[in-house]
Amino acid sequence: MITEPPPTPPVVAILGAGPAGMSCANACLSFGLTPVVIERDDHAGGAQRSNFHPNLWMLGAPGESGEAMTRRMAEHFRSLPVHTLYRAEVAAVERENERFHLHLEAGESLRADAIVLATGLRPRATPALEKLAEASSRVLIGPLSPVIRDGIRDTDVLILGGADNALDHALFLAEKGNRCVVCARGAFSARAAFLDACARWPGIELRPSCATPELIPLPTGIRAAWPDAVRDFGWLLVMYGYLPNTEVLDRFVPALRPALTADAHVRVDAWQRTGVPGLYAAGDLTGPPQPSVPTAIAQGLAAARAIERDQRAANSGQ
Ligand SMILES: Cc1cc2nc3c(=O)[nH]c(=O)nc-3n(C[C@H](O)[C@H](O)[C@H](O)COP(=O)(O)OP(=O)(O)OC[C@H]3O[C@@H](n4cnc5c(N)ncnc54)[C@H](O)[C@@H]3O)c2cc1C
Numbered sequence: 001m002i003t004e005p006p007p008t009p010p011v012v013a014i015l016g017a018g019p020a021g022m023s024c025a026n027a028c029l030s031f032g033l034t035p036v037v038i039e040r041d042d043h044a045g046g047a048q049r050s051n052f053h054p055n056l057w058m059l060g061a062p063g064e065s066g067e068a069m070t071r072r073m074a075e076h077f078r079s080l081p082v083h084t085l086y087r088a089e090v091a092a093v094e095r096e097n098e099r100f101h102l103h104l105e106a107g108e109s110l111r112a113d114a115i116v117l118a119t120g121l122r123p124r125a126t127p128a129l130e131k132l133a134e135a136s137s138r139v140l141i142g143p144l145s146p147v148i149r150d151g152i153r154d155t156d157v158l159i160l161g162g163a164d165n166a167l168d169h170a171l172f173l174a175e176k177g178n179r180c181v182v183c184a185r186g187a188f189s190a191r192a193a194f195l196d197a198c199a200r201w202p203g204i205e206l207r208p209s210c211a212t213p214e215l216i217p218l219p220t221g222i223r224a225a226w227p228d229a230v231r232d233f234g235w236l237l238v239m240y241g242y243l244p245n246t247e248v249l250d251r252f253v254p255a256l257r258p259a260l261t262a263d264a265h266v267r268v269d270a271w272q273r274t275g276v277p278g279l280y281a282a283g284d285l286t287g288p289p290q291p292s293v294p295t296a297i298a299q300g301l302a303a304a305r306a307i308e309r310d311q312r313a314a315n316s317g318q
Pocket of ligand 1: 056
């Protein structure tokens with residue numbers, strides 16, 4: 001009697017081990033899929049890993065900080081039987097028959113039946129500010145670093161940006177005894193509660209319609225030169241918002257690149273399908289109305305469910 005070998009579970013390559021990627025991997029296991037996670041950092045957790053504020057949107061854990069919550073999720077993720085490649089990045093992705101062939105930068109390669117993009121966002125800055133941050137350790141791009149939490153005390157801080165993160169950080173730093181100047185190119189777009197709180201705080205100066213000054217690195221900070229004034233600051237924080245981490249798509253052959261929205265997020269349907277068969281996306285990369293950990297977790301789960309359903313349909317010839 002000839003016995004058929006058991007069918008091999010479909011392999012799902014998940015790019016990114018933030019909440020969306022970790023949740024997708026976890027759900028893949030319960031849907032009979034084999035997840036392989038490719039994370040470019042040396043740890044799982046994603047953007048919340050250094051958030052020292054309480055996560056207000058995670059039901060069931062009131063008061064828990066983003067970093068404590070992330071530690072909990074990453075610990076669970078690491079306990080799962082999920083093959084995870086850290087410090088790994090995709091170098092090229094092509095189609096091979098009905099499957100994907102992923103070539104990794106380290107020279108390894110992987111064949112997968114589906115791919116989930118879960119690479120999140122990165123802080124936005126101009127090329128000139130990125131260069132300045134490389135030249136000076138007193139220039140920080142984006143929010144939530146341990147230096148902001150622990151290292152900035154009793155000094156003058158210049159914050160560029162006018163949205164929630166700029167004002168939230170001004171309030172946090174003012175509470176630590178710093179004096180903050182917040183410079184927004186146009187009107188402030190931050191939520192009213194932050195604007196009111198900043199306006200009441202004597203150590204915070206809000207400057208709308210403020211041209212970006214000329215910025216000169218100093219040994220102990222940054223000199224900001226406006227046409228009418230020059231002032232030295234201990235630190236410069238750049239809070240210009242975020243860009244989706246879609247640069248990895250340049251490494252996909254053109255036929256496998258998904259459509260993007262007008263603001264450069266990956267376009268998905270309600271099942272997290274991108275429109276390229278077998279390619280899904282979850283989390284901040286898809287530009288959900290309220291990017292958050294619960295949203296990313298839900299989308300990672302939905303992507304796994306969609307893959308299970310689509311693979312079953314493909315295998316039954318539907
Ligand atoms: C300042 C701030 C405050 C926030 N506060 C809250 C809050 O209070 N509550 C809340 O619920 N949410 C909050 N959020 C939002 C929350 O952090 C995100 O919505 C959530 O982390 C999105 O998860 P994600 O998995 O989509 O992306 P991420 O968490 O960004 O994870 C993406 C992962 O992909 C990896 N990666 C990137 N590119 C590649 C690549 N090419 N190859 C492999 N891996 C790659 C990254 O290293 C990272 O590990 C906040 C965000 C910020 C910035």
